[in-house]
Amino acid sequence: MNFLATLRVALSALRVNKLRSALTMLGIIIGVGAVITMVAVGAGAQARVEDQIKSLGSNLIIVLSGNFTLGGARQGSGTQPTITEDDAYALQREVQGVQVAAPSLRGSGQVVFGNSNWATQIQGTTPEFLEARQWEVASGKAFDQSQVDSAAKVVLLGQTVAKSLFGEADPVGETVRIRRVPHQVVGLLERKGQSMIGQDQDDLVLIPITTARKRVLGGQQVKSRNVQSITVRVRDGADMPATEQEMRDLMRQRHKLSANQEDDFFLRNLSEVLAAQEASSKVLAYLLAAIASVSLVVGGIGIMNIMLVSVTERTREIGLRMAVGARGRDILTQFLVEAVTLALIGGLIGIVIGGAASIAVGYFAGWRTEVSMASVVLAVGFSGAIGVFFGFYPARTASRLAPIDALRHE
Amino acid sequence: MLIETHDLTKVYHLGETEVHALAGVSVDIAAGEFVAVMGPSGSGKSTFMNVIGCLDVPTSGAYRFNGEDVAGLSTDELAGIRNRSIGFVFQQFNLLPRTSAVDNVELPLLYSGVPAHERRERALQKLEQVGLYSRSGHHPAQLSGGQQQRVAIARALVNEPKLILADEPTGALDSATSLEVMALLQELNRGGITIVVVTHEQDIANFASRLLAFRDGRVIADTRNAPADAAAALAARRTAGADAIAVAALAARPPADPAWSGPAVRG
Numbered sequence: 101m102n103f104l105a106t107l108r109v110a111l112s113a114l115r116v117n118k119l120r121s122a123l124t125m126l127g128i129i130i131g132v133g134a135v136i137t138m139v140a141v142g143a144g145a146q147a148r149v150e151d152q153i154k155s156l157g158s159n160l161i162i163v164l165s166g167n168f169t170l171g172g173a174r175q176g177s178g179t180q181p182t183i184t185e186d187d188a189y190a191l192q193r194e195v196q197g198v199q200v201a202a203p204s205l206r207g208s209g210q211v212v213f214g215n216s217n218w219a220t221q222i223q224g225t226t227p228e229f230l231e232a233r234q235w236e237v238a239s240g241k242a243f244d245q246s247q248v249d250s251a252a253k254v255v256l257l258g259q260t261v262a263k264s265l266f267g268e269a270d271p272v273g274e275t276v277r278i279r280r281v282p283h284q285v286v287g288l289l290e291r292k293g294q295s296m297i298g299q300d301q302d303d304l305v306l307i308p309i310t311t312a313r314k315r316v317l318g319g320q321q322v323k324s325r326n327v328q329s330i331t332v333r334v335r336d337g338a339d340m341p342a343t344e345q346e347m348r349d350l351m352r353q354r355h356k357l358s359a360n361q362e363d364d365f366f367l368r369n370l371s372e373v374l375a376a377q378e379a380s381s382k383v384l385a386y387l388l389a390a391i392a393s394v395s396l397v398v399g400g401i402g403i404m405n406i407m408l409v410s411v412t413e414r415t416r417e418i419g420l421r422m423a424v425g426a427r428g429r430d431i432l433t434q435f436l437v438e439a440v441t442l443a444l445i446g447g448l449i450g451i452v453i454g455g456a457a458s459i460a461v462g463y464f465a466g467w468r469t470e471v472s473m474a475s476v477v478l479a480v481g482f483s484g485a486i487g488v489f490f491g492f493y494p495a496r497t498a499s500r501l502a503p504i505d506a507l508r509h510e
Numbered sequence: 511m512l513i514e515t516h517d518l519t520k521v522y523h524l525g526e527t528e529v530h531a532l533a534g535v536s537v538d539i540a541a542g543e544f545v546a547v548m549g550p551s552g553s554g555k556s557t558f559m560n561v562i563g564c565l566d567v568p569t570s571g572a573y574r575f576n577g578e579d580v581a582g583l584s585t586d587e588l589a590g591i592r593n594r595s596i597g598f599v600f601q602q603f604n605l606l607p608r609t610s611a612v613d614n615v616e617l618p619l620l621y622s623g624v625p626a627h628e629r630r631e632r633a634l635q636k637l638e639q640v641g642l643y644s645r646s647g648h649h650p651a652q653l654s655g656g657q658q659q660r661v662a663i664a665r666a667l668v669n670e671p672k673l674i675l676a677d678e679p680t681g682a683l684d685s686a687t688s689l690e691v692m693a694l695l696q697e698l699n700r701g702g703i704t705i706v707v708v709t710h711e712q713d714i715a716n717f718a719s720r721l722l723a724f725r726d727g728r729v730i731a732d733t734r735n736a737p738a739d740a741a742a743a744l745a746a747r748r749t750a751g752a753d754a755i756a757v758a759a760l761a762a763r764p765p766a767d768p769a770w771s772g773p774a775v776r777g
Contacts (some may be wrong), residue, residue, distance in 0.1 A: 105620050140585045420604045423565060424665070425593020425621040427586045504566045507604070 103437075107432075110438040113410075121442060124406045125496045127399025128446030128486065129453060134392035136454025139475040141461060142385025144468035149381045160232065161344060163187070163201075163330040163351070166364035181326035182364045185309065187354060188330040192228070194350055197343030199335045202229035203327040205309055207317040209279040211261060213271075218264040218365020221304040222278060224312020225331075232333040233292075240272035240287030243308055251310035255283040259291045259302040268505055278305060281315050344369065389475075393482075399446070400486035407439050407494035418498050419506025432499035440484055447483030511574075512672060512704050513539040513562055518571035520557050520727075522576050531557040532568065533727035539706065541672065544737065545709045546715035549724030556677065558724065559708050563596055563675045564588045576672060597666025603658040603663075603680035605650040612637060615665045619660040622669060629697045636664040640694060656687030663694060665705075674698065679751040680714055686747065692717045693740035 114121040116482050166182045188203035199229055200305070203222040229235075243254045255278060262271050271285045292301040307316060334343050343369055351365055409419070418431055426434075455471050462469040520532040532554045539545055539562075560566035561573060567588075573580045575591065583591070590653045592598075599617075612666060615633035624632070637643050640660040642653075650658050659679060666674050666692045676695065680688035696717060699705045709715055716738045723731035 105626070109620075112609070414603065417606060420606070421617070422620075423563075423592060423598050423604075424618040425589050425669075427589045427621070429586075430621060431536065502566075504560050507565070507600075507658065 106437050107441070109434055110441050113414075113438055114441060117410075120406060123362045124402055124442055125446035125449065126441065127402035128396065128443050128483050129399075129450040130400040131392070131396030132447045132450025132483055133454035133457060134380070134395050135182050135389060135479055135482075136451055136471060136475055137457040137461065137469075138388035138392040139385065140149050140454070140458035140469040141467060142381070142388045143470040143472050143475075146378065146381045146385055147424045147470055148468050149378050157252070159334040159336070159338075159340065160370050161332040161334060161347065162368040162370075163191070163332060163347070164366040165326070165328060166362075166366065181324065183327060183330060183351075184325040185323055185327055187351060188226075188327065190354060191330065191332060191347055191350060195343060195346045197334050197338035197346065199333045200228040200231045201330050201332045202226050202232050203309060204229065204331060205312045205317060206328050207312070210333055211265065211305060212277045212280075213265040213274065216265050218256070218261055221263050222312065222316060223304055223306050223319065224309040226309055227307055229306065229331055232331045234333075235292065236290045237287040238290045239270060240285070242287055243306075246311055248308040251314050252308060253281060253283045253311055253315065254286045254308065256287045256289055256306040257285055258289050258304045258306075261303060261305055262288050278307065279316050283307060283311075301446070323458060340369070387395050396482060396486060400443070400490040403439055403442055403487065404490035404494060406442075407435060407491055408497070410438075411435065411498040414498075415501065415506045415509035418501055419503055419509065422501070422503035423507060428499040431501075432495045435495035436488065436491050439495065440487035443483045443487030444480070445490075447480050450483070451479055454479070511538045512541040512543075512576055513537070514572075514574040516572040518558070518561060518568045518573060520554075520561065520566070521569045530727050532561070532571075534571070535727070535729055536571075537553065537722065537729060537732070539704065541704050542688070542699070542702055543704055544696070544717075544719045544720060545704075545706045546718035546735075547706060547722045547724060548710060548712075548715050548718070550710065555708050555724040556726040557727075559675055559677055559706065562706070563598065564591050589621075590645040593618055594669055595672045597663075597669070597671040597674040599659070599662050599666050599674060599676035599679045601681040603650070603655075603662045603682070605658055605661060607716065608649055610647050610649060610662045611642060611653065611664075614650070614661055615668050617665060618669045632668055635663070636668045639667065640664045654687070655683050656690055657681060659687070659691050660694065663691070663698075667698070671703065673704045673706065676705065678709055679707060680711070685713075686744070688714065689740050689744040689747065693744055696737070696740050753763070 151399060156335060163183055168418045183203075188201045191198050192201040202225050207222050207223050209221065210219050211222075223229075226248055227244055229244055230237070233467065237256065238259075240256075243252065247254055255276060257265075257271055257276075265276065266274070274285050275282050276285060277283070289302070289306070295301050330390075332347065334340055346361065348367060352363065355364055357364065421431060421434075458469040458471050461467055515538070516536045518532050518535040519530065522529040522531055535554070535558060537558075547555045547558060557566065560592055561568050562575070564575065565582075567581070575597065580588070580590075580591070585597050605611075607616070612630065612633045615636055616629045619629040619632060634643065635644055640663055642657060642660055642664065645653060645657060645661075650661070653661065659682075663674075674695070679695070680691055683691060692714060695707065705712065705718075709716060715721055717736065717740050719735055719737045721731070721733045721735050722729055723733075
């Protein structure tokens with residue numbers, strides 16, 4: 101008996117008992133639907149974490165100044181200015197895996213426009229900083245290298261600062277005073293939002309590092325080349341740990357440290373914190389999928405139950421089929437195909453319903469959901485496997501009936 | 511010989527008691543015979559039919575079907591013999607419900623790997639032969655008892671079997687339709703198909719050319735019979751009306767020859 105004929109026999113048997121077939125499928129439909137929806141919700145949560153990582157920069161390495169020891173007490177990082185602008189330029193030039201390295205000088209102070217003012221962080225840096233942080237300019241444009249070289253009095257405003265000083269008005273072209281030094285606003289940064297520890301990343305102004313050193317932050321910094329941090333972006337696809345090691349070697353070499361001396365700088369890598377977050381969201385996704393798959397198993401037991409009833413009910417039919425020449429394996433195949441067909445049709449309907457439910461959840465609950473191709477393939481495969489697994493016992497029972505007993509069955 | 515049995519026994523165990531459904535049956539049936547197997551219920555006639563139909567295996571004894579020793583065959587091989595060489599007709603028709611007549615007739619071909627278009631063609635041809643071509647799309651529930659039995663006969667015929675086994679084929683039919691079915695079987699027999707009918711009705715047995723009487727698992731009589739012509743009886747009944755059935759049946763039936771005793775009985 102060829103497969104196509106078997107399939108037709110199975111389909112017609114399912115058609116004969118439409119309501120029963122539909123109810124049997126319901127278990128699988130709900131199971132598959134639940135798996136698809138839950139995986140979509142889980143994947144959505146994961147994607148959100150990944151986006152956060154992207155906004156912070158997963159391949160960022162921050163180089164910070166080292167500490168110094170004061171009367172036996174070791175002070176915190178950045179207390180001793182050990183790293184310089186030139187370290188930044190060297191890192192960018194000499195380390196293969198480094199895309200950009202931007203030095204930063206930080207201070208805080210009052211920014212004034214007209215009769216409003218705002219205390220914020222003032223950061224002197226180079227245009228590379230925006231590339232390192234993947235930060236776009238919302239309006240206007242960023243300052244360029246020539247403006248850095250000439251210590252131009254230009255400023256890029258963060259969204260929070262712009263809102264405090266200008267409300268909804270466009271600040272580009274206006275002049276603000278930063279620590280009393282007038283600067284022309286050349287651009288408005290895009291919104292970056294809160295960092296993962298709740299800091300407002302938009303509460304800052306960016307000015308050329310030279311301007312910061314010579315005109316704004318002043319003090320002892322005027323003469324030195326020291327900076328507080330270097331923001332380094334590692335190339336996409338570059339080996340993170342290897343790049344970090346190369347950077348460390350270069351820095352040690354530049355700072356003339358001998359093998360037994362400690363580093364006089366720190367390398368901070370943000371991706372570790374975020375990897376932990378990502379892992380926890382993955383656990384959530386697996387948990388949801390595991391709970392949902394329980395209903396799949398229940399659906400499978402429903403199929404087995406109905407197939408057993410069906411075998412008992414159709415014993416005479418089985419006897420007749422055997423009398424006209426069906427072999428045991430023909431009967432086995434017939435009932436197995438019936439069970440698998442039930443499970444697969446249920447699975448396909450479940451995918452449609454699960455997909456619709458995912459969209460509905462995304463729409464009404466405002467969660468991000470992502471129906472993945474993998475979960476669809478998995479659901480189809482799993483429901484097919486359930487059909488085989490739970491259909492096998494009833495099918496084998498049918499195939500082992502003695503033809504004469506089956507024919508006489510009342 | 512199409513069927514050769516030697517000392518067949520069949521023992522069932524019902525709890526503590528042993529039931530000897532067959533207690534040594536040796537019968538030969540030649541190709542082209544029309545045999546009626548008779549006997550009261552429990553006489554072993556149904557068991558005998560199941561064994562020669564390869565639906566059941568004997569406890570002991572030898573059975574050769576068409577020259578082949580059946581005792582040594584696997585269940586799959588037995589299924590193959592049933593499929594290719596034997597057609598079954600049952601008292602309750604055993605058609606698949608909610609399945610069209612033509613699909614029912616196709617059923618045996620499904621298990622012999624005949625391609626779909628050929629299955630349909632052959633099934634329709636057999637339905638035509640039993641006079642139900644126009645009803646090929648009807649479900650069993652839409653057919654009368656006689657029509658259902660004719661569909662069942664078409665199904666038995668579809669694989670061109672050597673042997674048709676009919677177990678009480680008229681048991682669920684009224685007398686007129688019974689005659690129709692017997693006429694059809696006689697016609698098939700004239701076409702060369704061996705037919706074995708199990709019945710407990712003498713009227714039906716009279717259409718056969720040989721009578722086998724069973725009692726307590728043994729053959730107690732094996733007689734030749736000059737068969738009545740079912741088609742003629744049917745025609746007479748139609749012209750004479752219902753009252754004349756008995757007369758017509760008697761007229762169509764030559765007297766049996768009591769002197770002739772079956773040499774085929776050896777057991």
